[in-house]
Amino acid sequence: MAGLLTPxxxxxxIVLGAGLLGLLALPPLREAMESDMARHMxxxxxxxxxxxxxxxxxxxxxxNLAGAWDRHGIVGxxxxxxxxAYWMLPRTLDNTIASAAFEAAKFISLPLLVGVPLRRCxxxxxxxxxxxxxxxxxxxxxxxxxxxxxxxxxxxxxYLVDQQEVVxxxxxxxxxxxxxAVLVRAFVGTAQSSVPFxxxxxxxxxPHFDHQGRGSRQ
Amino acid sequence: xxxxxxxxxAVIIVAVAAFWSATEGFRVFTTEGARRLDVARSxxxxxxxxxxxxxxxxxxxxxLRGRVVLVEFVxxxxxxxxxxxxEVFGRLSQALPGVALLSISFDMxxxxxAELKDYALRHGADGDRWRVVRPTSGGDLRELLDTAGVVVIxxxxxxxxxxAAVHLVDDRGRLVRVLDFEPLSALIDEVTPxxxx
Numbered sequence: 251m252a253g254l255l256t257p258x259x260x261x262x263x264i265v266l267g268a269g270l271l272g273l274l275a276l277p278p279l280r281e282a283m284e285s286d287m288a289r290h291m292x293x294x295x296x297x298x299x300x301x302x303x304x305x306x307x308x309x310x311x312x313x314n315l316a317g318a319w320d321r322h323g324i325v326g327x328x329x330x331x332x333x334x335a336y337w338m339l340p341r342t343l344d345n346t347i348a349s350a351a352f353e354a355a356k357f358i359s360l361p362l363l364v365g366v367p368l369r370r371c372x373x374x375x376x377x378x379x380x381x382x383x384x385x386x387x388x389x390x391x392x393x394x395x396x397x398x399x400x401x402x403x404x405x406x407x408x409y410l411v412d413q414q415e416v417v418x419x420x421x422x423x424x425x426x427x428x429x430x431a432v433l434v435r436a437f438v439g440t441a442q443s444s445v446p447f448x449x450x451x452x453x454x455x456x457p458h459f460d461h462q463g464r465g466s467r468q
Numbered sequence: 469x470x471x472x473x474x475x476x477x478a479v480i481i482v483a484v485a486a487f488w489s490a491t492e493g494f495r496v497f498t499t500e501g502a503r504r505l506d507v508a509r510s511x512x513x514x515x516x517x518x519x520x521x522x523x524x525x526x527x528x529x530x531x532l533r534g535r536v537v538l539v540e541f542v543x544x545x546x547x548x549x550x551x552x553x554x555e556v557f558g559r560l561s562q563a564l565p566g567v568a569l570l571s572i573s574f575d576m577x578x579x580x581x582a583e584l585k586d587y588a589l590r591h592g593a594d595g596d597r598w599r600v601v602r603p604t605s606g607g608d609l610r611e612l613l614d615t616a617g618v619v620v621i622x623x624x625x626x627x628x629x630x631x632a633a634v635h636l637v638d639d640r641g642r643l644v645r646v647l648d649f650e651p652l653s654a655l656i657d658e659v660t661p662x663x664x665x
Binding site: 318319320321322324325328329332333336339340341342344345348403404405406407408409410411412 | 469471472475476479480483486487490491496497498499500501502619621623624629631
């Protein structure tokens with residue numbers, strides 16, 4: 251699939267990813283995204299990760315090195331998870347608005363340490379690992395969403411309390427949507443298009459592991 | 469396998485360090501929490517600015533010296549939080565006769581002397597032990613807010629939201645604590661030891 255992309259599609263992915271990153275970095279767009287908590291957390295941050303995902307080389311390239319240092323893609327996915335979680339802390343969200351250094355760190359780390367590892371490592375992650383990551387994401391989104399709705403105080407000094415409620419509700423919806431997608435996928439085998447990770451996970455539908463435990467795609 | 473494990477450990481170590489620094493050792497998760505911790509750890513003098521109270525009298529830095537002062541930041545049109553803060557201050561002035569109270573308005577455009585007077589009458593500020601004031605310049609206001617770590621953002625109804633708290637200033641004019649205004653009993657317990665010294 252992705253590994254078989256022709257060079258021109260690969261180039262267009264990079265152009266798209268880099269273009270999106272440049273667009274998101276434009277001061278007016280940054281201001282528009284970050285003036286609202288929901289746009290900041292639910293649009294800008296995922297889009298920054300998407301930039302890296304688009305620009306990343308296909309998982310098929312550099313396999314030996316990746317296999318040696320990150321056997322099942324666990325290190326990459328762990329990195330992506332931790333970096334994403336870091337930028338979800340209310341204090342770091344505030345810091346990106348108050349400090350240019352934090353803002354730059356966000357713009358660099360989300361594409362490089364979330365988007366790139368997601369594309370490089372997701373398909374190498376064993377099915378069990380993928381399931382764990384998705385289940386973990388659902389519970390984290392649910393807990394954070396509920397906390398934001400139930401918090402008696404504003405968690406971010408730069409955001410209004412009503413925006414916090416919008417984010418809380420949106421995170422709960424997102425958790426619900428992912429759960430639903432997983433259920434649909436579990437019970438309706440052919441309904442691939444309704445699964446959010448199908449584009450990344452589909453190569454794993456028939457994984458083949460050799461006797462040394464190294465996975466390869468068929 | 470060993471190399472993957474080493475890579476995973478390295479990632480975890482870096483992540484723990486990053487989270488440790490972002491949360492001050494897993495103690496605070498919000499900017500407000502960090503501000504309170506920072507003030508408690510390193511008290512700082514309030515800027516020496518001149519304020520103007522509800523009767524048009526000046527309140528200089530010398531007024532802060534030699535007494536414990538509780539400071540709140542408000543805007544007088546505030547329908548919710550600042551009214552609560554006003555009530556809390558009213559109850560504090562009765563519960564703690566030894567403490568002085570200062571309500572500072574950050575809404576310089578709207579809050580003139582008349583508005584301050586109205587706020588004072590509404591909540592029972594006597595103009596002596598409890599004064600309602602406004603800064604006399606935007607620069608002074610900026611300096612006050614920055615020192616205290618107060619962030620004011622406009623809301624969608626023409627008002628403001630801000631990190632509301634009670635700021636404890638000791639007898640040397642230093643901001644030493646940022647405290648919750650609820651529950652009142654806990655606030656009184658926090659302030660009382662400072663009055664004795």
